[in-house]
Amino acid sequence: xxxxxxxxxxxxxxxxxxxxxxxxxxxxxxxxxxxxxxxxxxxxxxxxxxxxxxxxxxxxxxxxxxxxxxxxxxxxxxxxxxxxxxxxxxxxxxxxxxxxxxxxxxxxxxxxxxxxxxxxxxxxxxxxxxxxxxxxxxxxxxxxxxxxxxxxxxxxxxxxxxxxxxxxxxxxxxxxxxxxxxxxxxxxxxxxxxxxxxxxxxxxxxxxxxxxxxxxxxxxxxxxxxxxxxxxxxxxxxxxxxxxxxxxxxxxxxxxxxxxxxxxxxxxxxxxxxxxxxxxxxxxxxxxxxxxxxxxxxxxxxxxxxxxxxxxxxxxxxxxxxxxxxxxxxxxxxxxxxxxxxx
Amino acid sequence: xxxxxxxxxxxxxxxxxxxxxxxxxxxxxxxxxxxxxxxxxxxxxxxxxxxxxxxxxxxxxxxxxxxxxxxxxxxxxxxxxxxxxxxxxxxxxxxxxxxxxxxxxxxxxxxxxxxxxxxxxxxxxxxxxxxxxxxxxxxxxxxxxxxxxxxxxxxxxxxxxxxxxxxxxxxxxxxxxxxxxxxxxxxxxxxxxxxxxxxxxxxxxxxxxxxxxxxxxxxxxxxxxxxxxxxxxxxxxxxxxxxxxxxxxxxxxxxxxxxxxxxxxxxxxxxxxxxxxxxxxxxxxxxxxxxxxxxxxxxxxxxxxxxxxxxxxxxxxxxxxxxxxxxxxxxxxxxxxxxxxxx
DNA sequence: TTGAAAGCGATACCAA
DNA sequence: TTGGTATCGCTTTCAA
Numbered sequence: 274x275x276x277x278x279x280x281x282x283x284x285x286x287x288x289x290x291x292x293x294x295x296x297x298x299x300x301x302x303x304x305x306x307x308x309x310x311x312x313x314x315x316x317x318x319x320x321x322x323x324x325x326x327x328x329x330x331x332x333x334x335x336x337x338x339x340x341x342x343x344x345x346x347x348x349x350x351x352x353x354x355x356x357x358x359x360x361x362x363x364x365x366x367x368x369x370x371x372x373x374x375x376x377x378x379x380x381x382x383x384x385x386x387x388x389x390x391x392x393x394x395x396x397x398x399x400x401x402x403x404x405x406x407x408x409x410x411x412x413x414x415x416x417x418x419x420x421x422x423x424x425x426x427x428x429x430x431x432x433x434x435x436x437x438x439x440x441x442x443x444x445x446x447x448x449x450x451x452x453x454x455x456x457x458x459x460x461x462x463x464x465x466x467x468x469x470x471x472x473x474x475x476x477x478x479x480x481x482x483x484x485x486x487x488x489x490x491x492x493x494x495x496x497x498x499x500x501x502x503x504x505x506x507x508x509x510x511x512x513x514x515x516x517x518x519x520x521x522x523x524x525x526x527x528x529x530x531x532x533x534x535x536x537x538x539x540x541x542x543x544x545x546x547x548x549x550x551x552x553x554x555x556x557x558x559x560x561x562x563x564x565x566x567x568x569x570x571x572x573x574x575x576x577x578x579x580x581x582x583x584x585x586x587x588x589x590x591x592x593x594x595x596x597x598x599x600x601x602x603x604x605x606x607x608x609x610x611x612x613x614x615x616x
Numbered sequence: 617x618x619x620x621x622x623x624x625x626x627x628x629x630x631x632x633x634x635x636x637x638x639x640x641x642x643x644x645x646x647x648x649x650x651x652x653x654x655x656x657x658x659x660x661x662x663x664x665x666x667x668x669x670x671x672x673x674x675x676x677x678x679x680x681x682x683x684x685x686x687x688x689x690x691x692x693x694x695x696x697x698x699x700x701x702x703x704x705x706x707x708x709x710x711x712x713x714x715x716x717x718x719x720x721x722x723x724x725x726x727x728x729x730x731x732x733x734x735x736x737x738x739x740x741x742x743x744x745x746x747x748x749x750x751x752x753x754x755x756x757x758x759x760x761x762x763x764x765x766x767x768x769x770x771x772x773x774x775x776x777x778x779x780x781x782x783x784x785x786x787x788x789x790x791x792x793x794x795x796x797x798x799x800x801x802x803x804x805x806x807x808x809x810x811x812x813x814x815x816x817x818x819x820x821x822x823x824x825x826x827x828x829x830x831x832x833x834x835x836x837x838x839x840x841x842x843x844x845x846x847x848x849x850x851x852x853x854x855x856x857x858x859x860x861x862x863x864x865x866x867x868x869x870x871x872x873x874x875x876x877x878x879x880x881x882x883x884x885x886x887x888x889x890x891x892x893x894x895x896x897x898x899x900x901x902x903x904x905x906x907x908x909x910x911x912x913x914x915x916x917x918x919x920x921x922x923x924x925x926x927x928x929x930x931x932x933x934x935x936x937x938x939x940x941x942x943x944x945x946x947x948x949x950x951x952x953x954x955x956x957x958x959x
Numbered sequence: 960t961t962g963a964a965a966g967c968g969a970t971a972c973c974a975a
Numbered sequence: 976t977t978g979g980t981a982t983c984g985c986t987t988t989c990a991a
Contacts (some may be wrong), residue, residue: 290984314960333765336743337680337689338984341967348723348744356712362705369726371701378740380691381724385713397721401691416977420674424631436948444762501890540906560903563883600965644978649970657976673962681968684983965988975977 274390279566289330298326309334318382340402349586351396353409354390359558360575361409364431368407375587377404381415388413396442399426402408405586410435412474427589431582434475441589442602443582445573447477447555450604451484452491454553454571455529457606459492462615463527463551467500467518469511469539478503481531481555500525509610515542519550526616533558533570540564553612555604562609569612572605619766630920632673649903652677683745692725692929695734695740696752700726702876702901703918704752707774710885710922711750718930720747722864742769754776755817774925776819778818784932786925788916790820790898793947794827797835797896798872798951801837805958806870806894810843812854812882813874817908821846822897824874839856843868849877858885862893865955869959870894876901876913883907896955898947911954915948 291309295302300319307315308323315323320411326332340346349372353361366380371381380398384391395418398406405427415435422428422440428440458466468485471478482501489496490498502514518525519542528543528550530536536554543549557572581600620823634652638645650658651666658666669675683689694711696704708724715722723741723858727734734754738761741749748770758778765771765783772784801809811828814821825844833840861868862885871886873879879897886892897904900915914939924943 276963281948288984292984295962302984303962303986304960307961310986331738331767333743333764333767335684335745335984337683337745338967340680340986341678341684341969342986344967352651355709357705359702361706362700362708365705365708366698366700366725366726369724378723378725378737378744380721381708382716383709384720384747394721396676400676401721402678402680424674424676485660490744518840537903537906544906558902560880561987562905563880563887563910564903564906591960631968635968638978644977645968647976650977653970659976662977678968681983682970684968684985685970687983929961961991963988963990965986967984967986969983971981971982974979 285398288335290335291306291330291332293330294323294326294332297330308468309447315593322484324455330474338526344402346511347377348380348401348403349377349405349407350395350401350403350496351407352382352384352394352398354386354411355383355509356381360432360556361574363575364409364579364582367576368583371580371583371587378429379469384409384411386411392417396421398509405429407431407582407586408435409433412476415440427586429582429586429589431578441598441600441603443578445477445578445602446604447480448484448487450555450571450573451481451531452488453484453530453604453606454569454612455485455488456492457495457569457608457612458527458529458551458553459488461613464494464521465497465500465525466494466527466529467502467525467550468529468531469502469515469536471503471506472501478531485529500534506532506538511538512542516546519543519546519548524548525550527553530554532556535614536561536570537567540568551612551614551616557607564611566611566614567609569609570607572604572607574598574605578602623784625795625870626842628899631678631718632675633678634675637666637672637675639670640673641665648907656810666799687745688747688836689745690720691723691746692748692750693718693725693744693746694750695725695727695737697722697729697783697895698726703775703916707925709924710919714923714926714930717858724806727752727754727935729754730761735760739764742924747932748772748846750774750925750929751778752776755779756776756820758783770929772925772929772932782940784928784941784943785894786921786928786945788820788921788945789947790823791827791830793914793916794824794858795871796827796872796900796947796949797912798828798831799835800912800951800955801870801872801894802831802837804870804956807835807837807959808840808843808868809865809870809872810845810868810893811872811874812845812858812878814847814849814878821874828872849875849881854881855885857880859889862886862889862891867891868893870896870955873897879911883911894955894957894959909954909957910952912952913950915950917945917948921945924951 282503291302297304307321369379382394388411399421407429408603409432416437431443434442533556554570557570561568634645634648638648651663712722727735731754742764750772752775756781760782774786777785876899897913900913904911
């Protein structure tokens with residue numbers, strides 16, 4: 274009984290359009306458009322009639338059609354390494370928030386550190402005509418973005434710079450942070466300090482080793498290559514290396530870790546080890562203060578990083594024509610115990 | 617000199633279209649469409665000519681235009697509570713992966729547990745005509761989705777059921793998990809067991825208290841309301857309650873926590889406390905095994921949860937017409953020490 | 960204040 | 976195997 278009494282209402286699948294709404298409200302389609310988009314110059318009477326018809330038909334504007342004509346999507350894209358990583362998820366959240374403030378939604382995708390997958394994802398986002406793009410670039414060249422950028426796509430790179438192209442970046446002061454952390458260990462009397470970090474293909478790993486080297490050189494300590502690990506942060510390879518290094522004839526008395534994955538792995542290995550080296554890690558992590566001993570870290574600010582990147586992006590979208598910008602974020606040493614012990 | 621020699625190439629802002637590509641390649645626009653979309657029935661010669669023209673012009677298909685005509689976007693939406701939360705970010709990652717397998721990208725947004733914001737985000741995603749939607753619903757009614765669902769939007773709810781509507785859900789066995797965890801404490805001789813969890817507006821909190829009550833009742837233990845906390849997982853309120861409860865005349869000898877936020881807060885407070893109750897937490901968390909004592913948990917599987925939800929969604933999108941489904945995921949007790957001590 | 964008409968850039972359909 | 980034409984639902988433009 275209830276069904277067939279409202280013949281104007283589209284049944285089952287399928288959406289009603291502005292045309293349907295206009296017909297039902299007895300106005301022109303352009304008036305519907307004005308009301309939906311909150312534009313002025315519509316009489317209160319018609320405005321009400323339109324909203325009534327919208328409610329009646331369950332109308333929802335098709336943004337694809339709007340974008341096709343107007344040229345902007347009110348969406349931005351984010352491509353990062355792994356959405357499940359705490360650093361990435363903090364980044365995501367802060368970018369989502371800034372996007373939301375600008376009435377914009379966020380596409381996000383994970384590249385799994387694979388340059389080809391990153392490229393696919395980025396280009397898919399470009400095909401969707403997102404207004405702008407924030408990328409934590411995998412290694413490799415980014416020249417594939419040149420045509421997109423020339424066509425008007427706005428890109429900001431976070432945490433790492435892109436390969437082979439000049440573009441806006443928001444980076445952490447990796448070198449300075451590592452210098453601070455290693456210098457801290459030096460000041461506590463250590464001279465045999467190990468470095469444990471990612472493969473050197475990864476920008477942040479390169480920069481942090483550099484900071485490590487600089488700190489040692491500055492202290493007049495020669496770098497011992499047997500104390501430097503650059504490899505995957507998981508698996509037997511790392512554990513074997515740690516065991517060998519800690520159990521060897523001339524073990525390190527302190528360890529500096531290149532990121533929190535390594536810090537955690539190192540903490541686990543130290544637990545099993547007869548010697549207890551001092552430890553400082555790059556990047557803070559949850560419960561670092563609750564471990565025994567509590568872990569001293571050089572903290573980054575992933576929320577701040579995401580905010581800075583998003584704000585730069587929206588400034589560009591608003592038309593900021595200034596030359597390419599390179600923003601650097603400070604790090605902060607947080608002493609908690611593991612780094613404040615002598616050799 | 618290099619610039620003006622290729623007059624066909626669009627300069628500066630603006631994209632080339634299939635029309636441009638067709639003109640440059642000397643073929644019809646429909647042939648370009650066939651090549652771009654990998655459709656058959658195009659000669660090798662023309663195919664090559666088209667790809668050459670695509671490269672030359674930097675053409676990238678405008679997906680909005682494609683969607684307008686074809687009706688699907690190859691995108692799905694995800695609305696959750698907080699992208700920075702480890703549970704949510706694991707969910708995000710697993711959904712991203714399944715989506716990617718289906719050639720689909722993911723919109724994600726955080727509701728911050730605010731029903732109005734959730735509604736805005738969901739409707740924005742509907743306006744973008746995502747093919748489907750996965751939602752971790754905030755509390756409140758979800759009747760606002762009825763018109764969308766009737767218009768063909770496919771929705772799957774994860775971790776919590778929606779309010780006031782029947783829809784596909786993928787939930788954790790909250791009651792059973794809590795019963796298991798509390799039962800574990802009972803078996804170690806505890807009779808004064810506290811429950812610490814979220815506000816009762818939140819579905820999982822309600823279910824987990826229920827499991828707690830059932831376990832106690834089953835053991836013939838009366839529930840003491842002074843041992844039950846339902847409130848925010850942060851701030852002085854919780855800490856004061858914990859201090860009072862642990863320092864009172866008749867303190868609990870064991871604590872069951874409703875989620876990992878509470879577990880961590882409780883661990884911190886126990887450290888400062890003179891008494892050391894046994895502890896079991898719902899939801900596993902990183903480094904739980906490295907704390908002292910290591911924390912016994914009832915683990916969920918957020919990756920599995922996301923996978924199940926995404927797979928159900930894509931089954932629906934493929935046309936699965938079966939009635940509304942309610943999937944339940946098992947939990948798993950992981951004894952680590954904190955829960956294996958007597959009163 | 961209002962609305963008719965002309966696109967936006969692709970795909971669907973059908974004729975060649 | 977090819978490609979012309981109508982069309983998707985909206986915004987823009989412009990005349991009334």
